[in-house]
Amino acid sequence: MDWLILLAPAWVMGGLLAFLTAPLGCLMLWRRMAFFADTMAHGTLLGIAMAAFLGLPLWLGVGCLSVLLVAILWILHDARLPSDALLALCSSALLCSGLLFIQYLPTLRPELLSYLFGDLLSLDWPDIPGLTAAVVAGVLVLLYNWRHQLRLVTDADIASSEGAKAGLQRLVFMLLLALFTVLALRAVGSLLMGALLIIPALTARLLAHSPRQMVLWAFVWAQVGIAGGLWGSVWLNSSTGLAIVLCMAACFALIFLGQKTLRHLKLI
Numbered sequence: 001m002d003w004l005i006l007l008a009p010a011w012v013m014g015g016l017l018a019f020l021t022a023p024l025g026c027l028m029l030w031r032r033m034a035f036f037a038d039t040m041a042h043g044t045l046l047g048i049a050m051a052a053f054l055g056l057p058l059w060l061g062v063g064c065l066s067v068l069l070v071a072i073l074w075i076l077h078d079a080r081l082p083s084d085a086l087l088a089l090c091s092s093a094l095l096c097s098g099l100l101f102i103q104y105l106p107t108l109r110p111e112l113l114s115y116l117f118g119d120l121l122s123l124d125w126p127d128i129p130g131l132t133a134a135v136v137a138g139v140l141v142l143l144y145n146w147r148h149q150l151r152l153v154t155d156a157d158i159a160s161s162e163g164a165k166a167g168l169q170r171l172v173f174m175l176l177l178a179l180f181t182v183l184a185l186r187a188v189g190s191l192l193m194g195a196l197l198i199i200p201a202l203t204a205r206l207l208a209h210s211p212r213q214m215v216l217w218a219f220v221w222a223q224v225g226i227a228g229g230l231w232g233s234v235w236l237n238s239s240t241g242l243a244i245v246l247c248m249a250a251c252f253a254l255i256f257l258g259q260k261t262l263r264h265l266k267l268i
Contacts, residue, residue: 007230009128010120010240014226016135017187018200020180022219023142025201026211027173030153034198035087036073036174040181041193042091043069045098048115048190052108053101059182066178069094074171098190118189118241120230131183138179145172150211187226188241199248200225206255221251 028034044062051061069090076086102108108115114122123131142149148169184193204217228251229244236243 006121007234009123009125010230011227012128013123013131014120014187014230014244015223016132017183017196018219018222018226019135019139020142020176020183021196021200021222022204023146023215024173024176024180025197025199025222026204026215026218027149027153028177028197029201029205030211031173034194035084035091037177037194037197039073039087039091039094040066040069040177041184041190042095042098044181044185044190044193045115046094046101047098048185049098049101049105049108052105059185062185063178063182066181067175070171070174070178073174095190113239114189115185116189116191117239118185118187118192118244120187120240120244121233123186134179134183138176138183141172142176145169149173154211188244189239192241192245195245195248196222199245199252203248203252203255206252206259221248224248224251 028037043065047062047065048058049061050056050065051058054061073086073090076090077083102112148165149172152166152169180197181193184196188196200218200222201214203221204214207217208214225244225248228247230240232238232247233240233243
């Protein structure tokens with residue numbers, strides 16, 4: 001019972017986070033922007049360091065850095081430069097800058113592991129209302145733009161003829177990812193945010209036969225991974241972020257290998 005009381009706020013927040021994890025992860029796969037999540041995630045360390053240096057709330061530093069990164073990537077967009085290479089450049093530069101900055105801030109060093117790998121168990125009930133409001137706002141924005149987002153990833157030409165503005169929708173998507181980055185920092189840390197988005201969506205892709213099914217399955221596997229990871233972190237006395245990602249990866253592996261085995265047996 002004591003463990004359940006300890007886990008309850010983290011479990012509630014993890015469950016709420018899945019409402020953004022599932023649709024954003026699916027959109028990321030459909031848009032082939034998996035690198036973008038890692039770039040945003042690695043930038044959070046620099047945002048944390050800047051906030052600590054200026055005496056600002058950490059969430060404000062991470063949020064400002066995420067929005068700044070969106071603006072930088074928007075400016076750097078150039079047909080001559082591969083987008084994945086630009087993202088790799090920004091990701092490595094931001095991660096190294098953040099780690100270097102933290103070395104000169106002794107107050108942040110003891111908490112470095114929690115920033116890298118997350119500490120969802122540090123959440124308490126007073127944190128939930130504000131985080132819930134942010135998740136609800138993100139979901140509402142996503143619902144309002146969902147039809148255009150989906151049309152752009154399935155058939156961009158038809159979507160444009162129907163009035164969807166590709167540039168605006170790309171900006172909306174990137175800003176929603178910036179919001180997710182701020183919220184997910186406590187859950188899985190800066191190094192594992194991309195996994196929190198991608199693994200449930202990949203698992204869902206193995207089971208779904210339509211975009212709607214894929215989002216629903218991604219939501220289910222995000223919930224399973226978060227719940228299993230939380231209990232696993234208590235059982236193993238490990239970081240919550242590591243346990244959540246490993247639980248999600250184990251679910252993907254079981255389904256993938258199970259499907260491969262069944263197909264092989266049918267062939268025999």
